Amino acid sequence: MPKKPAAVLTVGEVARRSGIAVSTVHFYEARGLIEGWRTEGNQRRYHRAVLRRIAIIRIAQRAGIPLARIREALADLPHDHVPNARDWQKFTDEWRAMLDDRITRLLQLRDQIASCIGCGCLSLEDCPLRNPDDRLGEKGPGPRRLELAENHHEGT
Amino acid sequence: MPKKPAAVLTVGEVARRSGIAVSTVHFYEARGLIEGWRTEGNQRRYHRAVLRRIAIIRIAQRAGIPLARIREALADLPHDHVPNARDWQKFTDEWRAMLDDRITRLLQLRDQIASCIGCGCLSLEDCPLRNPDDRLGEKGPGPRRLELAENHHEGT
DNA sequence: TGATAACCTCGTCAATAGTTGAGGTTCGAT
DNA sequence: ATCGAACCTCAACTATTGACGAGGTTATCA
Secondary structure (H helix, E strand, C coil): CCCCCCCEEEHHHHHHHHCCCHHHHHHHHHCCCCCCEECCCCCEEEECHHHHHHHHHHHHHHCCCCHHHHHHHHCCCCCCCCCCHHHHHHHHHHHHHHHHHHHHHHHHHHHHHHHHHHCCHHHCCCCCCCHHHHHHHHCCCCCCCCCCHHHCCCCC | CCCCCCCEECHHHHHHHHCCCHHHHHHHHHCCCCCCEECCCCCEEEECHHHHHHHHHHHHHHCCCCHHHHHHHHCCCCCCCCCCHHHHHHHHHHHHHHHHHHHHHHHHHHHHHHHHHHCCHHHCCCCCCCHHHHHHHHCCCCCCCCCCHHHCCCCC
Protein backbone atom coordinates (compact mmCIF):
# COMPACT_ATOMS: atom_id res chain seq x y z
CA MET A 1 0.00 0.00 0.00
CA PRO A 2 1.50 3.28 -1.06
CA LYS A 3 -0.70 5.32 1.26
CA LYS A 4 0.75 5.31 4.72
CA PRO A 5 -1.73 6.18 7.45
CA ALA A 6 -1.31 9.90 7.94
CA ALA A 7 -1.02 11.37 11.41
CA VAL A 8 -2.79 14.47 10.18
CA LEU A 9 -6.21 14.11 8.68
CA THR A 10 -8.45 16.27 6.55
CA VAL A 11 -12.19 16.39 7.22
CA GLY A 12 -12.81 14.06 4.35
CA GLU A 13 -10.40 11.50 5.71
CA VAL A 14 -11.88 11.76 9.14
CA ALA A 15 -15.33 11.27 7.70
CA ARG A 16 -14.33 8.29 5.63
CA ARG A 17 -12.36 6.60 8.35
CA SER A 18 -14.81 7.20 11.12
CA GLY A 19 -17.88 6.44 9.06
CA ILE A 20 -19.64 9.72 9.68
CA ALA A 21 -20.56 12.41 7.17
CA VAL A 22 -18.37 15.45 6.63
CA SER A 23 -21.24 17.61 7.76
CA THR A 24 -21.27 15.68 10.99
CA VAL A 25 -17.59 16.29 11.52
CA HIS A 26 -18.28 19.99 11.13
CA PHE A 27 -21.18 19.66 13.47
CA TYR A 28 -19.20 17.89 16.14
CA GLU A 29 -16.49 20.47 15.91
CA ALA A 30 -19.02 23.28 16.21
CA ARG A 31 -20.33 21.59 19.33
CA GLY A 32 -16.91 21.25 20.82
CA LEU A 33 -16.82 17.49 20.76
CA ILE A 34 -13.78 17.39 18.58
CA GLU A 35 -11.10 19.90 17.84
CA GLY A 36 -8.38 20.47 15.28
CA TRP A 37 -6.60 23.34 13.60
CA ARG A 38 -6.68 25.11 10.27
CA THR A 39 -4.26 25.31 7.37
CA GLU A 40 -3.20 28.62 5.86
CA GLY A 41 -6.09 28.19 3.49
CA ASN A 42 -8.59 27.71 6.33
CA GLN A 43 -9.08 24.03 5.89
CA ARG A 44 -9.57 21.73 8.83
CA ARG A 45 -6.87 19.39 9.97
CA TYR A 46 -7.13 16.82 12.72
CA HIS A 47 -4.83 14.69 14.74
CA ARG A 48 -5.62 11.04 14.23
CA ALA A 49 -6.65 10.92 17.89
CA VAL A 50 -9.88 12.41 16.65
CA LEU A 51 -10.87 9.04 15.28
CA ARG A 52 -10.95 7.59 18.72
CA ARG A 53 -12.98 10.48 20.00
CA ILE A 54 -15.51 9.99 17.28
CA ALA A 55 -15.65 6.29 17.94
CA ILE A 56 -16.40 7.07 21.55
CA ILE A 57 -19.02 9.58 20.60
CA ARG A 58 -20.85 7.04 18.49
CA ILE A 59 -20.64 4.46 21.20
CA ALA A 60 -22.08 6.86 23.67
CA GLN A 61 -24.85 7.77 21.34
CA ARG A 62 -25.74 4.15 20.95
CA ALA A 63 -26.32 4.27 24.67
CA GLY A 64 -28.66 7.19 24.20
CA ILE A 65 -26.46 9.78 25.82
CA PRO A 66 -26.96 13.29 24.45
CA LEU A 67 -24.06 15.05 22.80
CA ALA A 68 -23.87 17.71 25.45
CA ARG A 69 -23.11 15.14 28.08
CA ILE A 70 -20.77 13.23 25.86
CA ARG A 71 -18.89 16.45 25.43
CA GLU A 72 -18.52 16.83 29.17
CA ALA A 73 -17.25 13.32 29.54
CA LEU A 74 -14.83 13.80 26.68
CA ALA A 75 -13.44 16.92 28.24
CA ASP A 76 -11.00 14.66 30.07
CA LEU A 77 -9.57 13.22 26.89
CA PRO A 78 -6.86 15.10 25.01
CA HIS A 79 -7.58 16.36 21.53
CA ASP A 80 -4.04 16.42 20.38
CA HIS A 81 -2.72 12.99 21.11
CA VAL A 82 -3.94 9.47 21.53
CA PRO A 83 -4.97 9.15 25.16
CA ASN A 84 -2.64 7.34 27.48
CA ALA A 85 -3.76 4.76 29.98
CA ARG A 86 -4.52 7.27 32.67
CA ASP A 87 -6.60 9.49 30.42
CA TRP A 88 -8.48 6.49 29.31
CA GLN A 89 -9.00 5.09 32.77
CA LYS A 90 -10.42 8.30 34.11
CA PHE A 91 -12.70 8.57 31.19
CA THR A 92 -14.03 5.05 31.25
CA ASP A 93 -14.71 5.21 34.94
CA GLU A 94 -17.10 8.08 34.50
CA TRP A 95 -18.49 6.52 31.47
CA ARG A 96 -19.28 3.24 33.06
CA ALA A 97 -20.97 5.01 35.91
CA MET A 98 -23.25 6.74 33.45
CA LEU A 99 -24.10 3.51 31.74
CA ASP A 100 -24.65 1.72 35.01
CA ASP A 101 -27.01 4.42 36.01
CA ARG A 102 -29.05 4.09 32.86
CA ILE A 103 -29.10 0.35 33.09
CA THR A 104 -30.22 0.46 36.66
CA ARG A 105 -33.11 2.69 35.87
CA LEU A 106 -34.14 0.59 32.95
CA LEU A 107 -34.03 -2.53 35.07
CA GLN A 108 -36.14 -0.90 37.72
CA LEU A 109 -38.65 0.05 35.13
CA ARG A 110 -38.79 -3.43 33.75
CA ASP A 111 -39.14 -5.05 37.12
CA GLN A 112 -41.77 -2.63 38.21
CA ILE A 113 -43.79 -3.39 35.15
CA ALA A 114 -43.38 -7.05 35.86
CA SER A 115 -44.60 -6.58 39.40
CA CYS A 116 -47.53 -4.61 38.09
CA ILE A 117 -48.62 -7.57 36.07
CA GLY A 118 -48.51 -9.73 39.14
CA CYS A 119 -49.96 -7.32 41.62
CA GLY A 120 -53.18 -6.71 39.76
CA CYS A 121 -52.11 -3.16 39.53
CA LEU A 122 -54.78 -2.59 36.97
CA SER A 123 -56.49 -0.44 39.50
CA LEU A 124 -53.47 1.74 39.02
CA GLU A 125 -54.26 3.53 42.21
CA ASP A 126 -51.01 2.80 43.92
CA CYS A 127 -48.86 1.61 41.10
CA PRO A 128 -45.24 2.48 41.87
CA LEU A 129 -44.73 3.33 38.24
CA ARG A 130 -47.46 5.78 37.92
CA ASN A 131 -47.35 7.56 41.18
CA PRO A 132 -44.26 9.69 40.85
CA ASP A 133 -46.03 11.68 38.18
CA ASP A 134 -49.50 11.44 39.49
CA ARG A 135 -48.65 12.80 42.89
CA LEU A 136 -47.25 15.78 41.17
CA GLY A 137 -50.25 16.12 38.97
CA GLU A 138 -52.78 15.94 41.76
CA LYS A 139 -51.07 18.66 43.68
CA GLY A 140 -52.00 21.37 41.21
CA PRO A 141 -50.72 22.85 38.00
CA GLY A 142 -47.37 24.32 38.89
CA PRO A 143 -44.42 24.33 36.56
CA ARG A 144 -43.84 21.30 34.46
CA ARG A 145 -41.37 19.17 36.37
CA LEU A 146 -40.09 16.91 33.64
CA GLU A 147 -38.69 13.74 35.05
CA LEU A 148 -35.24 14.21 33.64
CA ALA A 149 -33.76 12.33 36.50
CA GLU A 150 -30.69 11.91 34.38
CA ASN A 151 -29.71 15.52 34.59
CA HIS A 152 -28.22 15.16 38.02
CA HIS A 153 -24.68 15.82 37.04
CA GLU A 154 -22.79 18.13 39.21
CA GLY A 155 -19.09 18.48 38.70
CA THR A 156 -16.92 15.59 39.80
CA MET B 1 -65.31 14.76 49.12
CA PRO B 2 -68.03 16.38 47.06
CA LYS B 3 -66.26 15.80 43.74
CA LYS B 4 -66.67 12.24 42.70
CA PRO B 5 -64.09 11.01 40.22
CA ALA B 6 -65.71 11.54 36.85
CA ALA B 7 -65.67 8.82 34.24
CA VAL B 8 -65.50 11.46 31.53
CA LEU B 9 -62.68 13.92 31.58
CA THR B 10 -61.97 17.26 29.95
CA VAL B 11 -58.50 18.07 28.67
CA GLY B 12 -57.84 20.17 31.68
CA GLU B 13 -58.73 17.36 34.01
CA VAL B 14 -56.63 14.93 32.07
CA ALA B 15 -53.73 17.32 32.21
CA ARG B 16 -54.06 17.94 35.91
CA ARG B 17 -54.53 14.33 36.84
CA SER B 18 -51.83 12.94 34.63
CA GLY B 19 -49.32 15.65 35.34
CA ILE B 20 -48.78 16.69 31.75
CA ALA B 21 -49.59 20.01 30.11
CA VAL B 22 -52.78 20.56 28.19
CA SER B 23 -50.71 21.23 25.11
CA THR B 24 -49.15 17.84 25.54
CA VAL B 25 -52.53 16.19 25.71
CA HIS B 26 -53.35 17.85 22.41
CA PHE B 27 -50.04 16.74 21.07
CA TYR B 28 -50.51 13.13 22.10
CA GLU B 29 -53.93 13.09 20.57
CA ALA B 30 -52.61 14.52 17.33
CA ARG B 31 -50.01 11.76 17.30
CA GLY B 32 -52.60 9.09 17.86
CA LEU B 33 -51.31 8.07 21.26
CA ILE B 34 -54.58 8.86 22.95
CA GLU B 35 -58.08 9.25 21.67
CA GLY B 36 -61.38 10.67 22.82
CA TRP B 37 -64.44 12.34 21.39
CA ARG B 38 -65.88 15.83 21.14
CA THR B 39 -68.84 17.58 22.68
CA GLU B 40 -71.39 19.46 20.62
CA GLY B 41 -69.26 22.50 21.20
CA ASN B 42 -66.14 20.77 19.88
CA GLN B 43 -64.43 20.29 23.17
CA ARG B 44 -62.41 17.20 23.94
CA ARG B 45 -63.67 14.53 26.26
CA TYR B 46 -61.81 11.46 27.39
CA HIS B 47 -62.60 8.23 29.07
CA ARG B 48 -60.70 7.94 32.29
CA ALA B 49 -58.78 5.03 30.73
CA VAL B 50 -56.75 7.73 29.07
CA LEU B 51 -54.99 8.36 32.36
CA ARG B 52 -53.53 4.91 32.30
CA ARG B 53 -52.41 5.33 28.73
CA ILE B 54 -50.67 8.53 29.59
CA ALA B 55 -49.04 6.95 32.59
CA ILE B 56 -47.74 4.24 30.33
CA ILE B 57 -46.53 6.74 27.80
CA ARG B 58 -44.50 8.55 30.42
CA ILE B 59 -43.08 5.36 31.72
CA ALA B 60 -42.01 4.35 28.27
CA GLN B 61 -40.42 7.69 27.69
CA ARG B 62 -38.42 7.29 30.83
CA ALA B 63 -37.02 4.25 29.12
CA GLY B 64 -36.09 6.34 26.12
CA ILE B 65 -38.62 4.85 23.75
CA PRO B 66 -39.77 7.24 21.03
CA LEU B 67 -43.43 8.17 20.84
CA ALA B 68 -43.92 6.52 17.49
CA ARG B 69 -43.00 3.16 18.94
CA ILE B 70 -44.97 3.75 22.08
CA ARG B 71 -47.94 4.36 19.87
CA GLU B 72 -47.47 1.02 18.16
CA ALA B 73 -47.25 -0.78 21.44
CA LEU B 74 -50.30 1.02 22.75
CA ALA B 75 -52.29 0.01 19.72
CA ASP B 76 -53.21 -3.13 21.64
CA LEU B 77 -54.77 -1.24 24.49
CA PRO B 78 -58.35 0.00 24.20
CA HIS B 79 -59.01 3.71 24.26
CA ASP B 80 -62.52 3.47 25.52
CA HIS B 81 -62.29 1.36 28.62
CA VAL B 82 -59.83 0.41 31.27
CA PRO B 83 -57.90 -2.53 29.91
CA ASN B 84 -58.83 -5.94 31.16
CA ALA B 85 -56.29 -8.53 32.20
CA ARG B 86 -55.83 -9.91 28.72
CA ASP B 87 -55.30 -6.51 27.11
CA TRP B 88 -52.82 -5.70 29.77
CA GLN B 89 -50.99 -8.97 29.54
CA LYS B 90 -50.54 -8.72 25.81
CA PHE B 91 -49.30 -5.22 26.16
CA THR B 92 -46.84 -5.85 28.94
CA ASP B 93 -45.38 -8.83 27.16
CA GLU B 94 -44.36 -6.72 24.21
CA TRP B 95 -43.31 -4.01 26.47
CA ARG B 96 -41.02 -6.12 28.52
CA ALA B 97 -39.46 -7.50 25.39
CA MET B 98 -38.63 -3.97 24.29
CA LEU B 99 -37.14 -3.08 27.60
CA ASP B 100 -35.18 -6.29 27.76
CA ASP B 101 -33.79 -5.55 24.37
CA ARG B 102 -32.64 -2.12 25.38
CA ILE B 103 -31.17 -3.38 28.59
CA THR B 104 -29.30 -6.10 26.82
CA ARG B 105 -27.74 -3.70 24.42
CA LEU B 106 -26.78 -1.33 27.14
CA LEU B 107 -25.21 -4.14 29.12
CA GLN B 108 -23.24 -5.26 26.12
CA LEU B 109 -21.98 -1.78 25.66
CA ARG B 110 -20.93 -1.49 29.26
CA ASP B 111 -19.18 -4.80 29.29
CA GLN B 112 -17.41 -4.06 26.08
CA ILE B 113 -16.14 -0.84 27.48
CA ALA B 114 -14.98 -2.67 30.55
CA SER B 115 -13.16 -5.22 28.46
CA CYS B 116 -11.57 -2.46 26.47
CA ILE B 117 -10.04 -1.07 29.61
CA GLY B 118 -8.53 -4.41 30.40
CA CYS B 119 -7.49 -5.47 26.96
CA GLY B 120 -5.24 -2.54 26.26
CA CYS B 121 -7.55 -1.71 23.47
CA LEU B 122 -5.94 1.66 23.30
CA SER B 123 -4.52 0.61 20.00
CA LEU B 124 -8.12 0.63 18.97
CA GLU B 125 -7.32 -1.43 15.94
CA ASP B 126 -9.59 -4.30 16.76
CA CYS B 127 -11.77 -2.90 19.47
CA PRO B 128 -15.14 -4.57 19.30
CA LEU B 129 -16.76 -1.30 20.09
CA ARG B 130 -15.23 0.68 17.39
CA ASN B 131 -15.23 -1.75 14.55
CA PRO B 132 -18.88 -1.94 13.61
CA ASP B 133 -18.70 1.63 12.48
CA ASP B 134 -15.20 1.67 11.25
CA ARG B 135 -15.64 -1.28 8.95
CA LEU B 136 -18.44 0.61 7.38
CA GLY B 137 -16.38 3.72 7.08
CA GLU B 138 -13.41 2.03 5.51
CA LYS B 139 -15.48 0.51 2.82
CA GLY B 140 -16.24 3.79 1.12
CA PRO B 141 -18.69 6.61 1.37
CA GLY B 142 -22.03 5.08 0.50
CA PRO B 143 -25.26 6.09 2.11
CA ARG B 144 -25.20 7.00 5.74
CA ARG B 145 -26.18 3.86 7.59
CA LEU B 146 -27.18 5.25 10.92
CA GLU B 147 -26.94 2.65 13.58
CA LEU B 148 -30.51 2.83 14.70
CA ALA B 149 -30.38 -0.79 15.59
CA GLU B 150 -33.50 -0.20 17.60
CA ASN B 151 -35.63 0.30 14.55
CA HIS B 152 -35.85 -3.38 13.86
CA HIS B 153 -39.51 -3.70 14.55
CA GLU B 154 -41.45 -5.64 12.05
CA GLY B 155 -45.04 -6.39 12.80
CA THR B 156 -45.65 -9.20 15.24
C1' DT C 1 -0.70 25.94 -15.46
C1' DG C 2 -4.94 24.22 -15.32
C1' DA C 3 -8.53 21.06 -14.07
C1' DT C 4 -11.08 19.11 -10.60
C1' DA C 5 -11.58 17.14 -6.19
C1' DA C 6 -12.03 18.53 -1.82
C1' DC C 7 -12.85 22.15 1.15
C1' DC C 8 -15.08 26.53 3.16
C1' DT C 9 -19.39 29.12 5.25
C1' DC C 10 -24.03 29.77 5.78
C1' DG C 11 -28.67 28.89 5.42
C1' DT C 12 -32.36 25.68 5.06
C1' DC C 13 -34.67 21.44 6.00
C1' DA C 14 -35.94 17.02 8.70
C1' DA C 15 -37.70 14.51 12.70
C1' DT C 16 -38.71 14.32 17.66
C1' DA C 17 -41.09 16.30 21.55
C1' DG C 18 -43.07 19.58 22.93
C1' DT C 19 -44.34 25.04 24.55
C1' DT C 20 -46.25 29.52 23.73
C1' DG C 21 -49.18 32.86 21.91
C1' DA C 22 -52.94 35.04 19.13
C1' DG C 23 -57.50 35.26 18.19
C1' DG C 24 -61.85 33.29 18.79
C1' DT C 25 -65.60 29.97 21.11
C1' DT C 26 -67.96 27.34 24.77
C1' DC C 27 -69.08 26.13 29.53
C1' DG C 28 -70.71 26.80 33.93
C1' DA C 29 -71.87 29.53 37.83
C1' DT C 30 -74.21 33.48 39.54
C1' DA D 1 -77.93 36.96 30.72
C1' DT D 2 -73.41 37.70 31.45
C1' DC D 3 -68.68 37.02 32.95
C1' DG D 4 -64.58 34.60 33.35
C1' DA D 5 -62.40 30.28 33.08
C1' DA D 6 -61.54 26.85 30.18
C1' DC D 7 -61.54 25.46 25.68
C1' DC D 8 -60.65 25.63 20.42
C1' DT D 9 -57.24 25.98 16.13
C1' DC D 10 -53.21 27.22 14.00
C1' DA D 11 -48.80 28.91 13.54
C1' DA D 12 -44.48 29.81 15.26
C1' DC D 13 -40.75 28.86 18.27
C1' DT D 14 -37.57 25.85 21.38
C1' DA D 15 -33.81 22.32 21.48
C1' DT D 16 -31.34 18.21 19.63
C1' DT D 17 -28.93 15.90 15.97
C1' DG D 18 -27.71 16.11 12.08
C1' DA D 19 -28.18 16.16 6.25
C1' DC D 20 -27.95 18.88 2.12
C1' DG D 21 -27.24 22.48 -1.23
C1' DA D 22 -25.52 27.04 -3.04
C1' DG D 23 -21.87 29.78 -4.01
C1' DG D 24 -17.13 30.48 -3.50
C1' DT D 25 -12.00 28.94 -2.24
C1' DT D 26 -7.96 25.77 -1.77
C1' DA D 27 -5.11 21.72 -2.76
C1' DT D 28 -3.22 18.58 -5.59
C1' DC D 29 -2.23 15.97 -9.69
C1' DA D 30 -0.63 15.69 -14.34
